[in-house]
Amino acid sequence: MAIPSHAPDDRFVQLLTPEGERIDNSDFPLEITDDELRSLYRDLVLVRRVDAEATALQRQGELGLWAQLLGQEAAQVGAGRALVAGDMAFPTYREHGVAWCRGVDPLALLGLFRGTTNGGWDPEAHGFALYTIVIGDQCPQAVGYAMGIQNDEADNAAMVFFGDGASSQGDVNESFIWASVFNAPVVFFCQNNQWAISEPLERQTRIPLFQRAWGFGFPGIRVDGNDVLACLAVSRHMLQRAREGAGPALIEAFTYRMGAHTTSDDPTRYRLDSDVEAWRLRDPLERVRSFLHKQQLVDDAFFDELDAEAEQLAERLREGTRALPNPSVDDMFVHAYAEPHSLVERQRREYADYLAGFSGGAES
Amino acid sequence: MAIPSHAPDDRFVQLLTPEGERIDNSDFPLEITDDELRSLYRDLVLVRRVDAEATALQRQGELGLWAQLLGQEAAQVGAGRALVAGDMAFPTYREHGVAWCRGVDPLALLGLFRGTTNGGWDPEAHGFALYTIVIGDQCPQAVGYAMGIQNDEADNAAMVFFGDGASSQGDVNESFIWASVFNAPVVFFCQNNQWAISEPLERQTRIPLFQRAWGFGFPGIRVDGNDVLACLAVSRHMLQRAREGAGPALIEAFTYRMGAHTTSDDPTRYRLDSDVEAWRLRDPLERVRSFLHKQQLVDDAFFDELDAEAEQLAERLREGTRALPNPSVDDMFVHAYAEPHSLVERQRREYADYLAGFSGGAES
Amino acid sequence: MTETMTMAGAINAGLRLALENDPKTLLMGEDIGRLGGVFRVTDGLQKDFGEQRVIDTPLAESSILGAAIGMAMRGYRPVAEVQFDGFVYVAFDQIVSQLAKMHARSSGLVKMPVTVRLPYGGGIGAVEHHSESPEAYFAHTAGLRVVTPSNPVDAFHLVQQAIACDDPVIFLEPKRRYWDKADVDMSAEPPLPMSSARVVRQGADVTLVTYGPMVRTCVEAASAAALDGCEIEVVDLRSLAPLDIDTVAQSVSSTGRCVVAHEASVFLGLAAEIAANVAEVCFYDLEAPVLRVGGFHTPYPPSRLEQHFLPDLDRVLDAVDRAMAY
Amino acid sequence: MTETMTMAGAINAGLRLALENDPKTLLMGEDIGRLGGVFRVTDGLQKDFGEQRVIDTPLAESSILGAAIGMAMRGYRPVAEVQFDGFVYVAFDQIVSQLAKMHARSSGLVKMPVTVRLPYGGGIGAVEHHSESPEAYFAHTAGLRVVTPSNPVDAFHLVQQAIACDDPVIFLEPKRRYWDKADVDMSAEPPLPMSSARVVRQGADVTLVTYGPMVRTCVEAASAAALDGCEIEVVDLRSLAPLDIDTVAQSVSSTGRCVVAHEASVFLGLAAEIAANVAEVCFYDLEAPVLRVGGFHTPYPPSRLEQHFLPDLDRVLDAVDRAMAY
């Protein structure tokens, strides 16, 4: 695919309209079975349920914080489902949908926001790196990992997620340079949800974000981020060309953050409900639902079963969250270093003795 | 001027060929008097002489180091002469030619490389910031300064200099974003001299550097960096549009580092003489000299006087360098902070007492 | 006139006065404008002073600092906010290589009246990178000044003193004390110079040196100890660089014992400098070694463990007891 | 077999062995390949091991560290070179927020066997930003290890031990000692564990603790003092984090006096931690306060003044004399 640096405009790739009409795109053909379509919808529904449940758990005080993905389900499921075994995803703190597709138990995410862990899963086992909170830090790491894939001559790629705000960070732009110079097998997946906390896109760029790639010499493309089929097709395409040695690409998933930045944010201070309403009409789930209907790929039983499954999942999360074990004090010391460390060991001993001085109760 | 993001190729702007033929360019017309032409040549000659003299002084042990500008005289004089009173230039450590145009005494530069100062001139008085050694740090500063110009509603602009290697630094790319988002009156002047110490351009980018601007939404253009007229015309144009509120631009001056990276570098370890030879044919001074000749704008007397002037300048630098006063120990303490600082004052007292304990000789 | 204010409110009031009193003062940072900051510390300021003086910036801390430096060169007094302690490292180079050195390298020709506002410290149950205590990095950096208030009154005055100072000042805001309240007389003169420490509670038995978020904890510890007849003198440093070591030494020379407490890792934390310094100037007065209580040499743990990482009243008193035991 | 080597040559030899012994080891940095590094420390390695294992990178330190972290996640053992001390701050966030925390936050699932090679210190008459001593920043950062050799033999072994270590190690190379020579037995086992200090000269009167570039200065000071009958015991720390405080304390408890010397600013420098720590563990043995000699609290001066900023033999002996005077 040629670098679209001469693209006359910034139309995006859409394969499924908000009304649920299927559109063909010769650049990004999508062969997909009915089962796949159903399971994509299943993922969208269950991911949204995880998000809703986590938000509720935060309100109930079970989580310290939660970063909602509401509205970004299609972008994340589309990208996540394009990844194959051996690929590695580098998320921010909002990629719950990608985590789902990579087989990470949502409970692990909840532990992170409950404060029982700063990690929660085995990155290598899931092909899903730990969440990264410092904006942009994961991008050079993804490129380094991709360079490792290259050295190993493995048939895989890395995919790194970041937001519209993150696009302003030096590390993110440096990672574009490295990916391009080393022709690393990495796909940059930018979820442009129009907001960086309270700052609108105009604070980060004055041209469409996908065009950033033009300055670095690799393809940049915008997809309808609320269209799971488009996100899947374009992600598959860019990942495959990366695996085949054609180098990096930037995908801008044009979407919207329907919820607050996090549960501690109050978006009414900086944006209009009317904007949110306009985006509600482009809901990523509805269009798939109506498509499945029109195509008669599903019956009521399908939806009933899915609702039941979602209900069970929610139940499991509610109980599982409350049951999450608190980390032991020892973990703090034990995992600070991989090899013995005299100072940490001394502090560990001294603090244990100190705690022992209390009635055992002090030890949490 | 439209953003040339649809430019089909990467030809550069040239107004004077290596053979000294004048070329017209409708985008960048250049009205220039014969006196200006002569004084441009004078600057080129004197700047090269400063560089040669400093290199010699380093060899003689009078300077700890020197970063040669040999080959980049046209880029620097062209850009430097485009700046007007009230504009602010932000240099790296190699902009001796720009410093010259801003009225900074070359002796001040020599002091920097002799180790008698880390500054040497008044940035505000000369419209020329201090040299910056940490690659890229000056770029966000230049944008901030330009935002200040904007707030002051002044009819000026900032121009920031950096190299091909610097283009890989996060701060440099962040400054592109800020300049674009705030539409700041700043011109990015990148001297692509093909090398970052031992690393060739391919280590920093796989597309022409001026195209980097395409990713940030402002004009990027490549000029013949060995053509002082082209550098002057394009710099004037971009600075003027910035002053008029049209925002930032990136100028890539395509040139070559004819000398070593610095006097402590040995380029024979990483590049071929033949490359250097090829560039010698594009010498920035020769083409102006032959143009002046052909146009009969100069006579032998002109060259004789200029040689004499250069000789005097060299003489002044030789003597001036040896006569540069060593800084006093007190300076180190006095200038650490603008306001009284208990710790520094105590250390200053204690060290003075300590030195007093020796025969005065210890005090340098 | 006097008003009851939270520390967040007091800083807001101080910023407002600085903006009113000097047209060259401006604020820049992420989400400080329309949102008023994630802690509402800049609430209402953009509305009243406009987008050119209260600037919502792109998401790039290194450039927030770099741009602030450039604005200072242009004659402005920028107040740069970095949203959380854990995000200041991205801007470390501009702070350490540029901001801190500019005055010295220009032989005093270029002043850097830049204030860097930085919420710091733990105790709010936050996710990773939101509970860091980076003060030692800045205090060790020559060319910078570091101050931190422990209460609304000091916060109100210190932020204005920092902005008025011609040197770069790292202004550390103890985020878990943002909602502590006090009466602030906004017409009063600053009670102390910016770099002076304060004895916040007198006591004859042991000197307890601390700052920022730990001051309240230490005062509570002192009250508790008093019940057991141990009189703790509590010193609130307020300025971490330079240190008002005279005030500390004066106290220690009378008590003969000293404990230093902070949230940051003890290893090479501020307590190390204070202990080394006090041990030297009070060598003959000390009846016990200067003891340090603070964070462990481990990355800040998940929030469910932070009550173990952060020194609490008991750990402070344990150190006091050990000091008294000599 | 034994060869006479400079420290630069010894590090080169150590890197070569690491590359030979483990195919997962790779080097990355600016100008380390074709040029062999600005100090020639990596001379010849790209020629012999190829561009995929000795990587000339774009000019971006933050990404050098970020990419090294990503490669470590992929199972590699990257050795990242930052060309000079003054340029490591650009990469500070990746080092402090990512490299140092990864093992802890992953509960040990993700190891970070990354070595960061950093030439540091002054004394070579360099221009600004080429003579910094940033060790305290890293030593204070939990999750990192910090080591620094003072001689070719230690350099040869320490660099291999650092690469073999599963924790991130900041490997500080005292650039003004790059050309010091010594006989290195390349077949010998490491003389000491990576984190152990060494008594390099014995003496009964006072303990002189130092590291890196100052070791030679301090040994020369000890020789000079011996002529006046003052026996100085010199301890070369080798590891700055963790500190081998036992070796230091053992010496101090026998001498009763301690002086710590380094190039970095004294305020919150390594000497502060050592003084605080020694004062505590050797409280009853100390006949004088631990005295510190080092850089001033000023930005590193222009090179014509560096001989004043850097502690020399006379300033070290002056501190020793003051310690003896108690």
Ligand SMILES: Cc1ncc(C[n+]2csc(CCOP(=O)(O)OP(=O)(O)O)c2C)c(N)n1
């Ligand atoms: C380096 C850094 N600076 C600031 C923050 C605080 N912060 C957390 S999320 C956020 C906005 C991110 O916006 P975007 O990249 O668009 O991602 P989104 O939250 O919209 O998914 C900010 C400023 C941070 N986490 N890291």
Ligand SMILES: Cc1ncc(C[n+]2csc(CCOP(=O)(O)OP(=O)(O)O)c2C)c(N)n1
């Ligand atoms: C942040 C940083 N990293 C590394 C260096 C060391 N260094 C000095 S000059 C240089 C190459 C710069 O190349 P370029 O930007 O093309 O400028 P040029 O020297 O060619 O004028 C390097 C790597 C530095 N000064 N700053």
Ligand SMILES: [Mg+2]
């Ligand atoms: Mg966003």
Ligand SMILES: [Mg+2]
């Ligand atoms: Mg160059």
